[in-house]
Amino acid sequence: MKVVVITGTPGVGKSTVVQRALQEIETGYRVINFGDAMLEVALERGVVKDRDEMRRLDPGVQKDIQRMGAKKIAEAARSENILVDTHATIKTPRGYLPGLPIWVLEELSPDVIVVVEADPEEIAGRRSSDETRTRDAEDVSEIMEHQLLNKAAAMSYAVFTGATVAVVENHDKGLEEAAKELAMVLR
Ligand code: AMP
Ligand code: MG
Numbered sequence: 001m002k003v004v005v006i007t008g009t010p011g012v013g014k015s016t017v018v019q020r021a022l023q024e025i026e027t028g029y030r031v032i033n034f035g036d037a038m039l040e041v042a043l044e045r046g047v048v049k050d051r052d053e054m055r056r057l058d059p060g061v062q063k064d065i066q067r068m069g070a071k072k073i074a075e076a077a078r079s080e081n082i083l084v085d086t087h088a089t090i091k092t093p094r095g096y097l098p099g100l101p102i103w104v105l106e107e108l109s110p111d112v113i114v115v116v117e118a119d120p121e122e123i124a125g126r127r128s129s130d131e132t133r134t135r136d137a138e139d140v141s142e143i144m145e146h147q148l149l150n151k152a153a154a155m156s157y158a159v160f161t162g163a164t165v166a167v168v169e170n171h172d173k174g175l176e177e178a179a180k181e182l183a184m185v186l187r
Helices: 014-024 036-046 051-056 059-076 102-108 119-130 138-162 177-185
Strands: 005-006 028-033 082-085 090-092 096-099 112-117 164-169
Touching: 005 036, 005 119, 005 138, 005 177, 014 082, 014 177, 028 036, 028 059, 036 051, 036 059, 051 059, 051 090, 059 090, 059 096, 059 102, 082 112, 082 177, 090 138, 096 102, 096 138, 112 138, 112 177, 119 138, 138 164, 164 177
Parallel strands: 005 082, 005 112, 028 082, 112 164
Antiparallel strands: 090 096
């Protein structure tokens, strides 16, 4: 079964591009949000109240929950194509945490890693209009650095697994184009 990992800095519009791309193709994918899988574990343990608290937990705890999340997702990947909605790096108070350290890569064995990007100004604008989340305030140069590290991280995950890396740009008014590019990867 095919495993595609889709990454992108918060607010880049990953979930929207995914939904649009899936409407274009015949191949079926089950979309699994890595954050949801982790949140289930974190709530059971009583260590957080919502998803935006997870990245502020002690890194050791985050990695433990991350490993449990990866195991849950790997089970689903045995029987169907899966598209994992996650992050190449997570910005934590103690620095960038890798979203796919080696033990997560071993569980998931991705075929493709997609990095969704936009201009830092576009991302800042999208974040400020999303009231459903507690987004961290990041200026344009910080978003630029985060996106650079995300691409570097994705390529290093590819070196371990042989996965290909696809960079998809999701600009304002460019959703259709982004969805078409992603659809090509998923087909
Ligand atoms: P999201 O809804 O995609 O922003 O994910 C919610 C939260 O889940 C993130 O802020 C992270 O704390 C956590 N998360 C998601 N994917 C990963 C991952 N691969 N590794 C570690 N934490 C993750
Ligand atoms: Mg999302």
